[in-house]
Amino acid sequence: MTEYGPRPVDRRLPTDEARQLMTLVRDLAAREIAPTAAAEEEVGRFPRELFTLLSESGLLGLAYAEEFGGGGQPYEVYLQVLEELATARLTVGLGVSVHTLACHALAAYGTKEQRAEHLPAMLGGGLLGAYCLSEPAAGSDAASLTTRATRDGDTWVLDGTKAWTTHGGIADFYTVLARTGGAGAHGITAFLVPGDAEGLSAAAPERKMGMKGSPTAQVHFDGVRIGDARRIGEEGQGFAIALDALDSGRLGIAACAVGVAQAALDEALGYVATRRQFGRPLADYQGLRFMLADMATQVTAGRSLYLTAARLRDEGRPFTKEAAMAKLFCSDAAMRITTDAVQLLGGYGYTADFPAERYMREAKVLQIVEGTNQIQRMVIARHLAGPESR
The missing domain is CATH 2.40.110.10 (Butyryl-CoA Dehydrogenase, subunit A, domain 2)
Structure with a gap:
């Protein structure tokens, strides 16, 4: 089983502050989230104490203004943090995404008085x-x-x-x-x-x-x-408020999907590098190497897609179509990549002793939540060809 965190972090982070933030997140994920993920998912335990820790660390309000207790980070940075959390455990990454979605309506459409009264506790007061x-x-x-x-x-x-x-x-x-x-x-x-x-x-x-x-x-x-x-x-x-929130929420799902896909790729890479068959490491076989190459390409493409949409959002430009594209591509890619990870591990991939089967089960829901991928295709098509004539 590959532990979370062996790969180098190659991120296009805009500031030194963002790079320091990512180092903090990876350390927290490796120390507090990943070690108990498999055991707690097996018994269905929700890690509320982790969300309290995330709140205390300033990670539950990253995308919102510092004026109201948020982190003041661009969406480009917030989504990369979300991906790292989901790589360690999807329950945590998706939970942060849902919490951020739940805060959006008040942050974007609330009165100044409403925001002053409620947002500090919602963003940094330990609330969920x-x-x-x-x-x-x-x-x-x-x-x-x-x-x-x-x-x-x-x-x-x-x-x-x-x-x-x-x-x-x-x-x-x-x-x-x-x-x-x-x-x-x-x-x-x-x-x-x-x-x-x-x-x-x-x-x-x-x-x-x-x-x-x-x-x-x-x-x-x-x-x-x-x-x-x-x-x-x-x-x-x-x-209208709901649709606006869902555009941003779909980017959260895309980032979580890339996180799960990255975790599955890491697991598959670790396995084929150490497993030997017919006197050779599995990593020597071209057919398996090509599978890994396709998996890595999809992870990188998905990350680029959600970051492109996030930058549009940060610039105040329309991003509905791009958010739908990112959610569609990243969640479909996560399903393919986790399925291939199970295949690469063979019989072990089908057992709960390795996390590949959990990643595969978790990836499925990402094609459904916050608008099924069929709905995403409808959104994209409307931006390309206009609304349906009927």
Whole structure:
């Protein structure tokens, strides 16, 4: 089994501060995350203490302004940090990505007073966030959600059920999209709901094929009452806020996918360098060398793709199409690379004694979350050829 961290870090980091940050992240990942990843994933344990450590280290708010307790780092740097965390353990990398997604609505659309009140604790106060958009009958068609928020004076009352919520039941706050008007995308509003709100509860976590350490659960809102001060943006603006957040969130998924793919490549490289068959190291066989070359090429291409989109975002330029391309390519590549890693390890790749099979199971979900890859193709095609005529 190859330990996390043997490869050199070859990063295009823009500042000395960013390079020092990456050194900190790799040291933390090697010391605190990677050693327990396999054992904790096997029993389905969520490492909440690691997220407290990440918060104390300033790693839960990297992409947000220092004014509100964030790290003030460009997305280009944040995503590379995310990749390193996912290489050590996807539950941690994806968890940071989801937390960052949950903070986006308030950071981008909240009032100055709302941001001053809530963001410092969300970004650096040890809190953990979750994002509630999908529902049991509204997955890819998020505009058809039915969770409703009804106004009652200066308060709102939320009723409904959200599905596939990462950190559902353990989050300290939830960014919730709920219907406040008529049908369709224009009747949706965003809210910030505290995790201990009366009437909020979570179902038992889903039993998943991978990422067993990351709880995914339905979240129920039964007469949850919150003040209008927790409404984010204008009434009816919620769907636009959600789409804006998902553009950035998809880049997080792309970076996590490259992290898993890199971990699988490292494992395969370590194995073929030491395993001997017919008197020669496996690494001497051209067929296997070509597989490794293809795997490494896909990892590097995926990293370049998500960084290109991140730089567009950092420059304030449109990046929706590029984010969809990055999420599509990187997650599909991760699925191919982890499958090839299992193949290169032969029978050992199919056993839980080596992490290759875990990487393969984990890679699958990255083709589904934050918009399936079929949805990504629709987004890309609309930017290329315009909306469908119907």
